[in-house]
Amino acid sequence: MSPTPQTTPAALERARTQWPDRPAVRDHQWGDAVDLTWSELADEVATFAGALVDLGVEPGDRVAVWAPNSYHWPIAALGTHCAGAILVPLNTRYTVSEAQDIIDRSGALVVVAAGEFAGVDRLSEVLASPIAENRTVIGIPLASAPIERDAPSSIERDTPSPIEPDAPSPIERSRDHHVIAWDDFVGGATDAGIAAAHRRAQAVRPDDLSDILFTSGTTGAPKGVLAEHRHTVAGAHGWGANGGLGLGDRYLMVNPFFHTFGYKAGILPSLLFGATMLPLAVYSPTEAMKAVAAEAITVFPGAPTIFQTILDDPERTGYDLSSLRLIVTGATIVPVVLIERLQSELGVETVITAYGQTETSGFITTCRPDDDALTVATTCGRAYEGMEVRLGDNDEVLTRGAMVMRGYLDDPEATAATIDEDGWLHTGDVGSLDGDGNLTITDRLKDMYICGGFNVYPAEVEQVLTRVPGITEAAVIGVADERLGEVGKAYLTRRDGVAVTEEQVLEYAKAHLANFKVPRAVEFVDTFPRNPSGKILKRELR
Known part of the structure; x- marks a missing residue:
């Protein structure tokens, strides 16, 4: 095997060269199985990257992906990298308001969002929210047919895409409406865009940013981790x-x-x-x-x-x-x-x-x-x-x-x-x-606990719970759970004369927090144990 590459575009090119006919992806979740060799995956990635270039994405721009595990994800992620852009993954359990905060702060210009998944249509939520304003949204219909392998991919075409010269391409139309289906997006990639993406992929350097993954901080505000x-x-x-x-x-x-x-x-x-x-x-x-x-x-x-x-x-x-x-x-x-x-x-x-x-x-x-x-x-x-x-x-x-x-x-x-x-x-x-x-x-040292493999920072949860009408203060800790490892337990104080119930608190939390952040138990207390400076002593709550 040749020396280890230091960028993902270089790694993809090596995979395409060394194992062109070996299986890269097999996804059998959405009807007929989608099977891609490394050569085919590289072609699909090049097409997605070319479509991003045609859309106007520049090196260093950010592309957010809000979708569950499917064959689309590695194509979008590696395509983003090959276009010289930066990937911003979004937790599929986020509420639309949580996703919007991260998209806004990252400055993502393009959002790849899945349709109905686990009973929630994220794409519809995105289109009904401010996320879609002044951005292009690429929609993944998870029930769609697999990639058609009998037809040549965009990178293999000898003739231009059959679009009338005076007719706007699907990508051009997306600039007006800010939404385009996945198949239309990649189908509208031009040979010029794909060629430009190829040059950009070769130009990516090891110290260029590859992604921004957000992780909540101890203050409760999500922090974007810059990885090269x-x-x-x-x-x-x-x-x-x-x-x-x-x-x-x-x-x-x-x-x-x-x-x-x-x-x-x-x-x-x-x-x-x-x-x-x-x-x-x-x-x-x-x-x-x-x-x-x-x-x-x-x-x-x-x-x-x-x-x-x-x-x-x-x-x-x-x-x-x-x-x-x-x-x-x-x-x-x-x-x-x-x-x-x-x-x-x-x-x-x-x-x-x-x-x-x-x-x-x-x-x-x-x-x-x-x-x-x-x-x-x-x-x-x-x-x-x-x-x-x-x-x-x-x-x-x-x-x-x-x-x-x-x-x-x-x-x-x-x-x-x-x-x-x-x-x-x-x-x-x-x-x-x-x-x-x-x-x-x-x-x-931090109060973070891990619920089902996901980090939860109590300060973020506490900020949400203290917005519940009638709640005056909140302290959240992680407690042992046989199935999830740890789950949240919230201790709350109420305003005098206000009757707030556990059900009301949890209903509010579910509306404003991802499921893994929602406490599994609520206990109302009259006062909190505190140190001399007034800080709540969570170790005593534990």
Whole structure:
């Protein structure tokens, strides 16, 4: 294999050259299966990138993607990069107001939004909101037919697209109406746009920004993490190399693509090592086991709760899961017995855990394939190649190296508070290191907790809850949950004489917060325990 590229466009070109006829993507969720080889995927990406160029997207512009896992996602993400633009992934669980805040702050000019998914039509919500104003919205109809492989792609056309010379192209029409269907968007790409996108892809440099992933801060305001191509690719390569990813692997992608686990530990390692991507938009034990059995899945990363539900499913013995060779988990405490059961009951050869943050593209430490079950379950492993880990004041975990972000979007103060003058990123987590360098996370300096694999910052939730009429103050903590790892519990004080109910609070929270941020329990208190300066003592609430 040729040397590791340092940008995603370079990685795609290498994949197209080295494995043109190998399977890259197989998506069988929306009717007939969509199968793309690496050569075909590269063509689809080039067409999407060319359409962006035709639309007027310039290098450094931002393109937001608000969609579940499907074959569209890697095409849009890599197409954005090949056009020289910056990807802004959006959590599919966000409310439209949360999405709008991130789109506005990132300055995204184009929004790729899916139609009905999980009972919600995000595309309709976007078009009915200020998001659609002065932006182009590209709509993904998830029930649409797969890409037609019998027809040549735009990059293969010998003749211009059959559009009347005086008629506006679909892209030109989108400038007036600000919305265009996916098929019309890519179908309207011109040869000139595709050629320009090819030149831009070659011009992308390792220190150019690849993406802005937003993660809530301790103040409750989301912060945009600026990652460069070299950060992103270094982490993805380290993850794939550690798992021994290769051409024969078939990767079931349950982790959402908007998250580092799905994007940077999913799409990009597959791009670097030639594994086949099989996206799954909605997880259920049954659907996952069906996919493993039918598609001979070999690689299956996910949160511990995913594997717990599979192990405990009474129908599990009816599915052939013997093809699985690699499971990667983390994001929360992993029971030793879970690791042992995955190895003994499923016969999985390699089970590893890892630790990272959005600020490091998701990669700080990882267990190795030859680590024992106790090490895998009780530690986060050792630093990735190119990364360093040490403990600072109060045993805070500090890290620096190849995967550390450039900084936060439009927030130099937060950047300086997080990355010190020596380049050490202060994670806010408290931990310990054993003699072999294995890291164990023991507590958090921040109040953040992890619900179903997603970070939740109580300050953001508290700001919403204190807007409930009659609520005077709020304190939110994470409490243990067998299925999700941790869930939120809200302690609230009420204005005298006002009768606010738990149902009213939760109804308001559901309308203004993504589901994973909504507390699962509410308790009303007369007063809060406080320190001498008046700060609420959350440790006493715990």
